[in-house]
Structure formats: structure tokens, C-alpha cells
Amino acid sequence: MITTVTLNAAVDVTYTVDRFRSGGSHRLPAAHRRAGGKGINVSRVLAAAGHDTTVTGLVGGPSGDAVRLELAAAGLRDSLVTIAGTTRQTVTVVEQAAGDATVLLEPGPEVTAAEWREFRTHYRHLLTTSRVMVLSGSLPAGLPDETYAELVLLARRHDVPVVLDCCGPSLLAAVPAGPALVKPNALELAETLGGSADVRAGAEELRAAGARSVVVSLGAEGLLAVTLVGAWSARPPERLSGNPTGAGDAAVAALSAGLARNTPWPERLRQAVALSAAAVKAPLAGDFDAPAYRSLLSGTTVTPDG
Amino acid sequence: MITTVTLNAAVDVTYTVDRFRSGGSHRLPAAHRRAGGKGINVSRVLAAAGHDTTVTGLVGGPSGDAVRLELAAAGLRDSLVTIAGTTRQTVTVVEQAAGDATVLLEPGPEVTAAEWREFRTHYRHLLTTSRVMVLSGSLPAGLPDETYAELVLLARRHDVPVVLDCCGPSLLAAVPAGPALVKPNALELAETLGGSADVRAGAEELRAAGARSVVVSLGAEGLLAVTLVGAWSARPPERLSGNPTGAGDAAVAALSAGLARNTPWPERLRQAVALSAAAVKAPLAGDFDAPAYRSLLSGTTVTPDG
Numbered sequence: 001m002i003t004t005v006t007l008n009a010a011v012d013v014t015y016t017v018d019r020f021r022s023g024g025s026h027r028l029p030a031a032h033r034r035a036g037g038k039g040i041n042v043s044r045v046l047a048a049a050g051h052d053t054t055v056t057g058l059v060g061g062p063s064g065d066a067v068r069l070e071l072a073a074a075g076l077r078d079s080l081v082t083i084a085g086t087t088r089q090t091v092t093v094v095e096q097a098a099g100d101a102t103v104l105l106e107p108g109p110e111v112t113a114a115e116w117r118e119f120r121t122h123y124r125h126l127l128t129t130s131r132v133m134v135l136s137g138s139l140p141a142g143l144p145d146e147t148y149a150e151l152v153l154l155a156r157r158h159d160v161p162v163v164l165d166c167c168g169p170s171l172l173a174a175v176p177a178g179p180a181l182v183k184p185n186a187l188e189l190a191e192t193l194g195g196s197a198d199v200r201a202g203a204e205e206l207r208a209a210g211a212r213s214v215v216v217s218l219g220a221e222g223l224l225a226v227t228l229v230g231a232w233s234a235r236p237p238e239r240l241s242g243n244p245t246g247a248g249d250a251a252v253a254a255l256s257a258g259l260a261r262n263t264p265w266p267e268r269l270r271q272a273v274a275l276s277a278a279a280v281k282a283p284l285a286g287d288f289d290a291p292a293y294r295s296l297l298s299g300t301t302v303t304p305d306g
Numbered sequence: 307m308i309t310t311v312t313l314n315a316a317v318d319v320t321y322t323v324d325r326f327r328s329g330g331s332h333r334l335p336a337a338h339r340r341a342g343g344k345g346i347n348v349s350r351v352l353a354a355a356g357h358d359t360t361v362t363g364l365v366g367g368p369s370g371d372a373v374r375l376e377l378a379a380a381g382l383r384d385s386l387v388t389i390a391g392t393t394r395q396t397v398t399v400v401e402q403a404a405g406d407a408t409v410l411l412e413p414g415p416e417v418t419a420a421e422w423r424e425f426r427t428h429y430r431h432l433l434t435t436s437r438v439m440v441l442s443g444s445l446p447a448g449l450p451d452e453t454y455a456e457l458v459l460l461a462r463r464h465d466v467p468v469v470l471d472c473c474g475p476s477l478l479a480a481v482p483a484g485p486a487l488v489k490p491n492a493l494e495l496a497e498t499l500g501g502s503a504d505v506r507a508g509a510e511e512l513r514a515a516g517a518r519s520v521v522v523s524l525g526a527e528g529l530l531a532v533t534l535v536g537a538w539s540a541r542p543p544e545r546l547s548g549n550p551t552g553a554g555d556a557a558v559a560a561l562s563a564g565l566a567r568n569t570p571w572p573e574r575l576r577q578a579v580a581l582s583a584a585a586v587k588a589p590l591a592g593d594f595d596a597p598a599y600r601s602l603l604s605g606t607t608v609t610p611d612g
Binding site for chain 1: 331367368372397412
């Protein structure tokens, strides 16, 4: 079982318009809604790839009900904890003419101390049946920067390796707790470390601080991995156009599956790059193009880095 | 009791941003949500002005639950009928720098024939306790243009006068059924009648077709009323700046209350103009500025028209 944690779950709403006019009124032919938040997208990719996965995290309000209904419809195992606050919404307006996407991100709900205690108890229970724990995305209001650090420590006490996908102060606080893998993208890595320009040096810095492995996603350039047993660069065979949202979540899904199965690092990275690239080719975050995945897998190159 | 019917209810979401950039990503400090749709806004104004009012119409899905929760929190009597489809959302992005509002309107849910029969039975029951029935706003998918005509005829059989605020084919179809009052705005009137430029002539045309009274809202110019007992122009004392959304709903609320109390037409129009202008001064549709209402009431002029 790979369990994903989404503390700041969302209803992701996508509107497609011919032309988007700031200051204008737009009658939409349709609205597309699905459960979102990075951890939920990771579980979606894992389930589509045939892995056993459970979604946990915090949801509340009518939008929280919408998240649960959509997870049920998608056949994803829901082990979410209900809170009093209301799950946030994200709105993406895709303009067909320009290909632009305008994004509006609501803040998350306020989580109380009592709700956090309840979640922690639930999380401990889930650790007893999890091979890998994936912690992904931003924190809702009311939870301190040390939140992920606490969850990493609890997992280590149960000998469950953690894959952590976050950035900024919550990443810095969690690294000393010893996550098995952290996966910032290059921009997040630079921002988290305060402007370090060199990706390899930044990854080494996080490893020295306590992360057992660091994988940095480089967009169209693929991944750079720094691990106990070596460092590698993995590159997709071609530059892909499509929807980059969710590519990082697909990489996290593949890296988590590789960790659960103890796949050798070069093969694990090849799968992560191919799955991430196949996600770019799919229109929605959390989906991937399966035939594209198979052809990308053979074309992806993995080379030792330095 | 004044009952309002909102067949295409909505969750109205308002986001306020400093600067709105098409193609950009916006982290919002807050999101404001409330139950919307014209009939619900009319009931909100009626309740705030001390009138006994009930909300009916169709809601469904998690967003329908959100509408009901918000009505309960606002202390409005909820007699809505639940459908299988999902209540729409409207998103308004208010840009503080430019003062612009960008609006995204989802389509409504699909209403089935069985759901419509259930609503009609419920509506007949509500007619037995209603002094005035207010029918407001667009129709969701699946309901024909004759929907309001049917509701007007049912109300007439119960001797309940109807105030109708809609436009286009559903207004044209309903006018021969004999509503007590129709209230298009000048643009809607012109579009409904296919480009007739003269407001007075358009209003006379709707009266000749079966509407007992016609009140046309003219934005900052106030109202023009054509009734069995005379025609009047009513103008606010000043040009107001603010949020024009909901000004029409406030006018409908005052006109419905005047109809219920059989207030003489000139006074009824004075109240409608003052309440509409006081709504422009309030930040949210369905609210009005009570001290402004009292001063606007004395300043509004009502003169016979022709």
C-alpha cells in the first residue's frame, strides 16, 4: 500500500473559454471539476498504473463532500479525515485561442489543534499498513511549518519510508527528520535554499541536512537524482508540449512505486521521467497517456552525474 | 408571504485581487461565497426590509448543499426542491486596481421531466400560502421556454399575482399568461422585442400582449412604469457609483412588497428606485445600505410619463 497525504485538498475547477477578457462576462458551455491537491493526483497516477493506494488528508464543507464523491467515482480508496473548515477550490481558466491558463488559488481552511490530533492518530493507524508514505503539497492555515517534520518522524518510528514533495520552510524543517526522498523542482529548490543557483549543489545540501535521496525535477530536462549509491541525470527523448500541471505528481508516483518495490535507481528514474512526460501529454493533472508512457520509457536516457 | 422562485440557483463566489493578469497565477487571501440567483437575492432584500419571504427553486449536488447551508445561516426560509444535477457556480474576480469585475458563469444543471413534475406539485402547495409569487432569472437546461408561462398560469388559478423578472423567449412566452408585473431592464426589453429602440413603446407592447404592468429598469436613470392606471418615470436624486449587480433584484423586491400591500403606484416606484439605488451602494448583491435608503427615498422623484 502506498498512502498519499493531502493536507490541503482542493476541488480543481477548469473552465475553457474561446477568448478570456479581463473585465468581461463569460457564459461557459461547461465546467470540469475533480478532486485535487498533489497527493490526490499522485494516488490517481498510482491507481491508473495498477498500484494499491490510499488517499488521506483533510477535507471539510460541501467542497470536501465533492472531493469524496469524486474520489469514489474515480475508484480511489478514501481515508480522509473530516474537519469543520471548508476545502479550498482552485479555478483554472484555459483560453483556447492563446493556449494560456489563468489560475486562481483559494487559501485552505483553518485546521484546529484538536483536528490535527485526530489526523495524527489516524495517520499512525495508516502507517501500520503502508509500505511508503507520500506527503505532498502546501499546508492549510493553522498548521505550523514543522507539520511535515512531525509526520516524517512518526513514519520513521514505524519504519515506513517517506516521499516528501513540498518546498520552503516546511521542506527545510522536515529534511533533518530524514525523509527517504524529497522532490522539489529546480525553482522550489533555489527558493527554499535562498537562491543557490547550482541544482547539484542544492541537492547535495539537502542530502547533507538529512534527506536520504534528493530528486530535482527540471521540467523538460527531466530529473537529477542524488542518492546514497550515486547521482544520475535522466532525460526524456523529446521536448513535449501539453499540460505541465501534474507532471511532478506523476514523477512522485513513479518514485514512490520504485521505492516500494526497491527498483534499482537508474530504472526508477527512467520510469519517473517517462511517466512524468506521459502526464504532460494528458489533458488533466493526475492522468497519463499510457501508450506514450511505453514509448517514452525506451527513449529516456539515464546517465551518471559527475 | 412573498415567495421567490429561483430555478437556476447558484453559489456566487467572489475573489478580490490587486491586479488580475490573464495567463497568471493568483494566490487569493480569501474567497467569499454566498447563495445566489436572482430570486434568492430578492428574498434576501425582502427579509432585510422586514418582509415575510420564502425561497423556492431547484438545487442539487454539493453546491446545492452549500446554497442551503448559506440560506440557513442568513436566516432565510428554505423551501427548495432537490434535484440530481449539480447547482451551478458563478465566479466574479474583482480587480481592486482597475475596479473591473471579470465574471464566469457556469451553465445550470439538467432538470428531468420527473423533477419538474415534483417541483410543480411543490409550487402549487406554496401558492396556497403566498400573497405574491416572484419568478426570477434564467432557466436551467432541460426546461423549455414555456416554463414561466406554466408557473404564471398556475398562480393565476390560485389568484396569486406574479412578478416576473426574465427576458428573451421565456418572457415572450409568459406574457400572454398574464403576469401582474414584468420587469426587464432596457437592454433586455430591446433584445426580447428584437431591437425596438423606444422603451415606452416596448413596455406598451408587453402590456398589449398580456402583462398587467411593465416596469423597465433604466440603470442610473431609475424606472419607467406602464400600468393600467397610468405611466410614471421614477428617478433617483443622484448618480450612484458602486456594485450594480443586485440593483434589479432590489427593485423587484420593492415592487413585490408594494404589490403585496397594494401600495399606490407612485409610492411603490419611489420605494423601488430608492431600494435599488441603496443596493448599488452595498458591496454584495442582495444587500442594501439602510441609511442610504431612507435619504434616497425622500430625494427620488416620480413624475407621470406622457
